[in-house]
Amino acid sequence: MSHRPQGLGEEAGGGARGRSRSGSPGTGDRSGRRPSRKPAPKAEGVTGRCGGPAGQEWAKGSPRPDSPQRKQVEHKRHREELGKQKRSTARRTREGRKKKNGKASLKEQRASPKKEKEVPKKEMWKQLKKRRSPSLASSASAGESLSEEELARILEQVEEKKKLITHMRNKPWPMAKKLTELREAQEFVEKYEGALGKGKGKRLYAYRMLMTKKWIKFKRDFDNFKTQCIPWEMKIKDIESHFGSSVASYFIFLRWMYGVNLVLFGLIFGLVIIPEVLMGMPYGSIPRKTVPRAEEERAMDFSVLWDFEGYIKYSALFYGYYNDQRTIGWLRYRLPMAYFMVGVSVFGYSLMIVIRSMASNTQGGTSEGEGDNFTFSFKMFTSWDYLIGNSETADNKYVSITTSFKESIVDEQESNKEENIHLTRFLRVLANFLIICCLCGSGYLIYFVVKRSQEFSKMQNVSWYERNEVEIVMSLLGMFCPPLFETIAALENYHPRIGLKWQLGRIFALFLGNLYTFLLALMDDVHLKLSNEEKIKNITHWTLFNYYNSSGWNESVPRPPLHPADVPRGSCWETAVGIEFVRLTVSDMLVTYITILVGDFLRACFVRFMNYCWCWDLEAGFPSYAEFDISGNVLGLIFNQGMIWMGSFYAPGLVGINVLRLLTSMYFQCWAVMSSNVPHERVFKASRSNNFYMGLLLLVLFLSLLPVAYTIMSLPPSFDCGPFSGKNRMYDVIQETVENDFPTFLGKIFAFIANPGLIIPAILLMFLAIYYLNSVSKTLSRANAQLRKKIQALREVEKSHKSVKGRATARDSEDTAKGSSKNATKAGTMPHSASQSQTLGKKAQGPGTSSSASGTMLPASSHLPISRPAGIRPDPGHAGPQTHPGRSASRKSAQRPPH
């Protein structure tokens, strides 16, 4: 029984092969035509044919034991028919007759034991050949070569079918057709897969097929799983369908940022904070981990904590908490080294990920600059966003499309007029002047405020406003300047998309100016603290010295060490910087949320509910609902990230805070957008400006790298806090590790590498490499452009040809038909050239594309019956299974010679 299915499968394989070889009877013309054209394979075709129906039944899942009998019947019928054909065909050679003999013997053999079928097919074929060879000495070689060729052809067909299966979804067919085609193809492949395996390799082949199937299934499941794992996908889709892709792009950006921050958080939390908390010295054991005596009473007050002073200041969130012990815990974890390397790798990872996503974004958009020729066509056929599923958005889209059409029409009509060029230029210059004034003013304001805050910090009891003046002023500037810019930008009369870029650039400059002023002021502060440090250091030493050497203590008992809270300590500028950044981040977050609550939500509530009892229409009139401010939000996000990058070295906990911030703002803003915003009046696409955002992010990353690198490389760390205390510079930690932990020769290598004599050539080399790559990419892009031109030229040539060709198609097809009939006659006379004629036939049908194929077929079928007696018809028993509608259609395509 274990043999049975295999044998049946082989039969099926053989049957199907025979059918395909004899030119499937599904289409009458060919099945009629082919046998006469190449009689040689017919001999095997018969055995195959008998297998045909059985195979089909087997495929249907009902293996019938009595199939051989039926097969024989069919077999006979077939041969009778064939014999008739042979007799009736005038050009019959002796070889053909010989073949008939061979076939007769074959039949006898087939009628005898069924076991024959269970012999592995390859062997059977060999036997057949052997048996035939004495009588058919001349044609045997032809038959053999043909069988090989047939195999190859079937293999090709199976491959084609498989390709069809994988590309089924790309076919522009209705589903019903696709389904039947798919079933057809799957059946076909299933049948032939067994046949294609050769001898021992067959099982392996089947196994491989099984594995590929499993693999595909696994991949599918994995994809399913992956799409499920993308967070907030539904929320963003929801927003996208309501507000268009531009608003959604902000949320996608936010999500991306969240992912990046999670990685950074994992890095810092896992490699710095957790080891220090678990393995470092506990809180209160050394001065840097203890709240000083003077602050102790208020250290737990909320107002103090809210300013990140008190206990929070002396916690693992900030730089000052970390000890300068070289190794900690039983792992002998080198914390200072880890701290430094994590600080570096935060920047390294961020740079890498930003550049990578920029590169992957640009890969998609290669077809820029081609759109100039098709403004109207693109507007007509691609301007409607099929994603829109909200009537308001749809209304806006209608309006914006109409206006854009009108704009284009106006552009088209008045493209060469350029009337008010001077006025426009003047206005633009004026606008830029005003905006530069604003930027300078805001920069000065911040500088002034920061200076003042330094004075405040020296004074005692300052009010809340005076303490938070910097943050308040910066937030206010960030809130009011962008609308001001927008108002001024109205003067310029730019196209909105260009206008948006200008607006983004200006707000960016504002934020950047503010940030850098803030940084400079901070730097002043740091320098002040550094200059005081020496004094404090002396005081500390003096206090300790006095404490241990003062008289009035029993000399026999060793003095207990001074309580860490009582040790005088320096100001620890690193922690101060970290605190500044954390404060800025938190206040920024709060301002954003409050703006959303007041500016969007309360406004929406007011407009919605007061509209019933108000003099004018609030919804359509003045306050109306707020739009979602994409540029402001994106820039806010970018600058916030810059703050994180700058601050994370001095406040390792900052990234954690930021992760929380992004998480909450994801939910909060999603809710706010859906509840209280209206879609933009001009729904514009942000797909292209995504890289613009990324470019800004990269710039901010670079700019935030500068101050951190500066402080690391050129400022001495505080003497009594942080992991680098006691060292001259922070990067000395690397040198220390190299000297102490690595073998000496490695140290030498490092020293050698750090030699300027090596670094300068390396930099030169890098420049050269950049130059080289740049020139290569230029030549490549030039070649690309040329190729594109060529393709276009070719296309045009093709087009002109096609119009000529289209007229000649009918004539062509008739020619093909005649050619094929000629081939048939030739093949009848000399069977040795059967393969040639076959290829000829292929060529003849080759040019017939899917559209003209039907055209070629029709004349052929009408042509053939004339050249051949009507008796030669595909046998009815065979036509039976093919009456299945889908099947015949697919067979037609299966039969089409592989291109």
Added chain:
Amino acid sequence: MGNKQTVFTHEQLEEYQDCTFFTRKEIMRLFYRYQDLAPQLVPLDYTSCPDVKVPYELIGTMPELKDNPFRLRIAQVFSEDGDGHMTLNNFLDMFSVMSEMAPRDLKAYYAFKIYDFNNDDYICMWDLEQTVTKLTRGELSAEEVSLVCEKVLDEADGDHDGRLSLEDFQNMILRAPDFLSTFHIRI
């Protein structure tokens, strides 16, 4: 085995997955969407492939389509008889073509059919006018419409026969930067 979904057989689902760009889950979701359109019409058992059509009046009310000016055309193109009434197969077809995964060529082919209002395999002047009118809700004057149509023909008509063939259309649409992002419906 606790397999609770009995709408389709396993094989049917596999086939649908081969024929569309959807995962099993999405197919089930689409089916429920389809079923929701006409709960009394569509059976909850598709293992025997019942011949059910949901009329266009219901298809057109889907939130994904109801604001689309071309919804009638979309439904007509994907329905079997061109009347907009859809079977589940047509429905799946439609959203498969409109899905994000569908390749440009396929989308372009169907976009052409959608914009070919009179089904003559060419986008002629009349089709273009229909498109513009639908896009702008008739806000443009007649001269403007004809100007726009002329410009479009001028730009995209490669063989200057006064109408856009599928080839012209593909040639043009394959260069459109926004085509892929706009010609899809999320569901």
